[in-house]
Ligand SMILES: CCCCC/C=C\C/C=C\C/C=C\C=C\C(=O)SCCNC(=O)CCNC(=O)[C@H](O)C(C)(C)COP(=O)(O)OP(=O)(O)OC[C@H]1O[C@@H](n2cnc3c(N)ncnc32)[C@H](O)[C@@H]1OP(=O)(O)O
């Protein structure tokens with residue numbers, strides 16, 4: 001069987017221990033065991049099938065999502081899965097839904113911004129799913145500009161309550177995931193008003209729906225904001241609209257770790273930076289970087305396996321055409337994405353450590369690394385999601401026409417993934433935050449602080465900052481060039497963390513060698529892509545640029561025999577890949593043909609509508625022809 005033999009032959013060429021590379025990719029033997037076991041549990045459960053998603057109506061799709069979520073929760077309880085195993089199960093179910101926001105934002109917000117008492121009250125309810133929460137920050141009129149939010153939370157000293165209100169149409173909460181049809185509660189971000197004075201944006205826990213009949217509570221208008229890009233997944237998520245008409249909540253439902261409002265209506269600032277109100281966004285952004293490596297590796301796995309199975313032109317002496325993976329143009333498009341997937345994996349590991357370190361420091365009232373954590377999570381979220389969104393589209397193109405079929409898995413993966421460039425912070429807005437951080441850092445460099453990083457990459461950042469740095473007053477004056485410097489800074493971090501990864505103990509025959517090749521491919525690919533920066537800032541000479549290019553091409557040849565094994569190391573099930581082109585067995589053509597007939601359009605040989613619309617035309621043509 002052509003495809004199967006091709007992939008079997010490719011696997012026999014591997015020059016490294018794939019099982020050990022699986023451990024490196026997973027992060028540890030324990031994590032590999034958990035993800036392997038849970039991914040197969042999901043793959044073997046018919047309730048979690050994904051192949052009909054793009055054929056269902058929005059209502060049927062959403063109802064099936066609720067069915068899957070209920071089944072997932074049931075399995076978590078039945079099997080007594082740990083929090084880690086439950087998170088893996090939600091990941092491999094691979095269907096954006098309210099659960100992501102309940103576990104991924106609502107609960108972390110209460111943990112990060114609630115007092116001890118508030119955590120003791122609300123977390124048990126949330127962990128047991130007695131309430132379902134979402135994160136309601138963005139409004140119809142404001143998303144990036146958090147300080148521009150209009151929802152009000154006015155303290156009423158008469159009743160010891162906050163009055164939550166949507167004063168304008170643009171203050172309607174708009175986009176929060178899980179809000180439209182499912183969540184019973186939300187953390188709502190609104191302007192704290194005490195005695196007519198505006199104290200800025202804070203978080204408030206608000207019940208939205210009755211726990212008895214799920215109807216919206218008095219003063220609450222709530223619904224879904226409508227269909228989103230593409231069909232299938234992400235339309236499985238009920239992103240919602242929410243308006244308040246003077247809804248009253250008890251004072252103790254304002255999240256009060258950062259600021260407290262006393263019974264007398266006095267605002268008391270605690271000793272933590274007010275920016276902790278933004279803490280959930282830092283947490284999710286570091287998560288999104290790891291998610292980027294998953295999404296990109298998934299697309300690269302599909303495109304790499306298909307590129308080894310697909311043959312086109314180049315008839316060889318044995319009468320067989322050439323594998324498209326052997327074309328240098330295919331390699332120059334595909335292998336940098338393979339390298340990027342590994343690079344984002346490792347920078348995501350580091351970012352997770354940085355986030356945990358910041359949190360531990362916060363416990364000890366050490367806020368010194370919070371600005372760097374914000375800049376790194378913002379910048380790396382921006383860099384990795386933009387590269388991944390572009391990378392998934394490139395993988396679609398690498399698969400030719402078949403990449404455009406839903407059965408390839410790539411269109412739906414692209415449609416689900418691309419909002420990552422917007423949610424949790426628009427990517428340009430976040431790069432401007434990095435630019436601000438760099439300006440402050442450069443201004444402090446005079447104090448003898450020396451930047452650290454790889455020379456050429458570090459030089460590029462320094463030079464770009466020198467060229468474009470000016471005394472900036474605020475966002476509007478930040479030049480587009482500074483965004484360029486911010487990207488350069490983030491790419492420096494990615495390369496540096498890949499190099500640091502290689503300095504760790506890396507067991508397994510040939511594993512370190514493959515990772516060194518991928519690290520060099522990533523670094524040289526970025527250098528090639530931004531050659532203008534490196535040349536214009538004098539970081540490298542034209543001769544060096546030419547040598548770097550030659551080295552990059554030679555590295556592609558080095559990776560070529562290992563490409564299939566490098567994507568096998570992601571250890572993805574066919575269920576998770578959900579792609580005829582990316583099947584482990586390479587049995588592409590028979591399965592493509594089989595999938596076609598499953599389309600409802602093929603339920604009848606003569607299509608519905610023929611008699612009403614087509615036959616009259618044809619008959620008319622026949623009559624005309626006889627005249
Ligand atoms: C486990 C699973 C997880 C679940 C989800 C997983 C994946 C995602 C899946 C699907 C999507 C799901 C949900 C999506 C949710 C959302 O989208 S939630 C809404 C997200 N919204 C944003 O990100 C808004 C973006 N805007 C901002 O962050 C701020 O408005 C901005 C930083 C742009 C501007 O802040 P602002 O206060 O208006 O002005 P400044 O720039 O002057 O900042 C003031 C100072 O505060 C510092 N700072 C800003 N942000 C942070 C932060 N997050 N943390 C720490 N510090 C911050 C900034 O550096 C300034 O400090 P200095 O004055 O310079 O010292």
Ligand SMILES: Cc1cc2nc3c(=O)[nH]c(=O)nc-3n(C[C@H](O)[C@H](O)[C@H](O)COP(=O)(O)OP(=O)(O)OC[C@H]3O[C@@H](n4cnc5c(N)ncnc54)[C@H](O)[C@@H]3O)c2cc1C
Pocket residue numbers: 101135136137138141142143144145174175176177239419422423424425426427428429432475476
């Ligand atoms: C799928 C999805 C899920 C989401 N889930 C949630 C959720 O669960 N909870 C929640 O609260 N929100 C959620 N959001 C909202 C999301 O956080 C916002 O869309 C995001 O923060 C961007 O804000 P915005 O849409 O207002 O865009 P805007 O800020 O209006 O940006 C529009 C354009 O203007 C540019 N721009 C804006 N400000 C500047 C500036 N200062 N300088 C230069 N350019 C600028 C941007 O770069 C962008 O190109 C979700 C969004 C999506 C798409």
